[in-house]
Amino acid sequence: MIIVETDKITSEVEAPATGKSARILYKENETTPVTKVVAYLLLDGETEADLPPMEKQEVETTNALPQSTVVEKVPSISATALAKRMAESEGIDLKDIPAKGPKVTKEDVDTFLQAKGTIKPRVKVPATPAARRLAGEHNIQLNSLVGTGPRNRVQAEDVIKVIEQSSSIFDSKTLATTLAPLEFTTMRKRIADRLTASYQTSPHIYLSIEVDMAKVEGLRKQLNLKTYESGLPNISLTALLVKIIANCLERHPRLNAYLESEKINFWEEINIGVATALDDGLIVPVIHNANRLSVFEINKELRLLAQKARDGELTLEQIRGGTFTISNLGMYGISSFTSILNPPQSAILSIGAIVRRPVVIDEEDSINVRPMMNITLGADHRVLDGVVAAQFLVDLTDMLEYPEKVSIY
Numbered sequence: 001m002i003i004v005e006t007d008k009i010t011s012e013v014e015a016p017a018t019g020k021s022a023r024i025l026y027k028e029n030e031t032t033p034v035t036k037v038v039a040y041l042l043l044d045g046e047t048e049a050d051l052p053p054m055e056k057q058e059v060e061t062t063n064a065l066p067q068s069t070v071v072e073k074v075p076s077i078s079a080t081a082l083a084k085r086m087a088e089s090e091g092i093d094l095k096d097i098p099a100k101g102p103k104v105t106k107e108d109v110d111t112f113l114q115a116k117g118t119i120k121p122r123v124k125v126p127a128t129p130a131a132r133r134l135a136g137e138h139n140i141q142l143n144s145l146v147g148t149g150p151r152n153r154v155q156a157e158d159v160i161k162v163i164e165q166s167s168s169i170f171d172s173k174t175l176a177t178t179l180a181p182l183e184f185t186t187m188r189k190r191i192a193d194r195l196t197a198s199y200q201t202s203p204h205i206y207l208s209i210e211v212d213m214a215k216v217e218g219l220r221k222q223l224n225l226k227t228y229e230s231g232l233p234n235i236s237l238t239a240l241l242v243k244i245i246a247n248c249l250e251r252h253p254r255l256n257a258y259l260e261s262e263k264i265n266f267w268e269e270i271n272i273g274v275a276t277a278l279d280d281g282l283i284v285p286v287i288h289n290a291n292r293l294s295v296f297e298i299n300k301e302l303r304l305l306a307q308k309a310r311d312g313e314l315t316l317e318q319i320r321g322g323t324f325t326i327s328n329l330g331m332y333g334i335s336s337f338t339s340i341l342n343p344p345q346s347a348i349l350s351i352g353a354i355v356r357r358p359v360v361i362d363e364e365d366s367i368n369v370r371p372m373m374n375i376t377l378g379a380d381h382r383v384l385d386g387v388v389a390a391q392f393l394v395d396l397t398d399m400l401e402y403p404e405k406v407s408i409y
Helices: 056-062 081-090 105-114 129-137 156-166 171-180 186-201 212-228 237-251 295-311 386-401
Strands: 002-005 010-013 019-020 038-043 069-071 206-214 257-260 263-266 272-273 276-278 279-285 326-328 346-361 367-380
Touching: 002 386, 081 105, 081 295, 081 367, 105 346, 186 279, 212 237, 212 386, 237 295, 237 326, 237 346, 237 386, 257 326, 346 386, 367 386
Parallel strands: 272 326, 326 346
Antiparallel strands: 002 010, 019 038, 019 069, 206 367, 257 263, 276 279, 346 367
């Protein structure tokens, strides 16, 4: 078996047969061109004389590598990436874990550990993602905190308050010496290479605008009443945004384009990528044909992709083909930020937090508290000019402030 890692996903490729490996052409962690042979397998009765003649590069590579070894095909246990990590950390052999389905899952590992009395059933403490992240970084138990949010939900502010109360003034140099260097993983390197190339190759322009999200919030509440009655999961804000943005892109094809061979080409599909953070990097699952899906279908697909991203089970089909990307850091309280283009796309939308604040709402200078959200469009100046980008933002703002104009079904 070999492990093939790209800038997006990691895949296990099992040997097609049992035999003797011969002429291994690439070392571990070495970049391999697509479609190139990486090694040969000799079946029973075959010798290296049966292999095709080596090219000059293959001769140089083979001489630098270890000699042939016998590779036996060992049946592998099918399991999710998260289940494998859990089993490894607990020192458990995956073959000892009964699976309810075709693969060993996190739930199977939990059940196995609980049956052995190794761990206690997990109790989920209601908390925001930002609170969980902060608590994890500072080794704070969420169940020791009193949440100030709705239904005692732990907020980021609750964790920060505990950190400030318990921490004393420290020397930053002392802290630096206690932190071990992080390995620059292959995924991290690929991300760095792609984003560096994007920033150096594509002249970025950024435009920002504020949006009144009152009607979107109201629409989401109405939709979630329907989902509650139907037993469906709540519609997320991201799902609504994906649907409205996809509809807006239909009217602004220059934002759904790419530059190639000195020509501006237009994609036939509108595939929205949603930037998703992982422990060791960033991945962008794609909602294909988002303009043709209902908001309920998009919501279902987003939940599925998010779970697969966390479990390390995204397929190549689920992360490729994106034509436009959105990045949402609003859940971390970030009000405004810019993003680097995801090549070869020509635009990316950065979505900030919804903040309730007083704004002037009419020509009479009436003031009211409104839920305001800042969005920033990053675009490739080679493909579109500032006016084209501004027209898209104005149109998108109109759709968000008057969502009744958009068909969400």
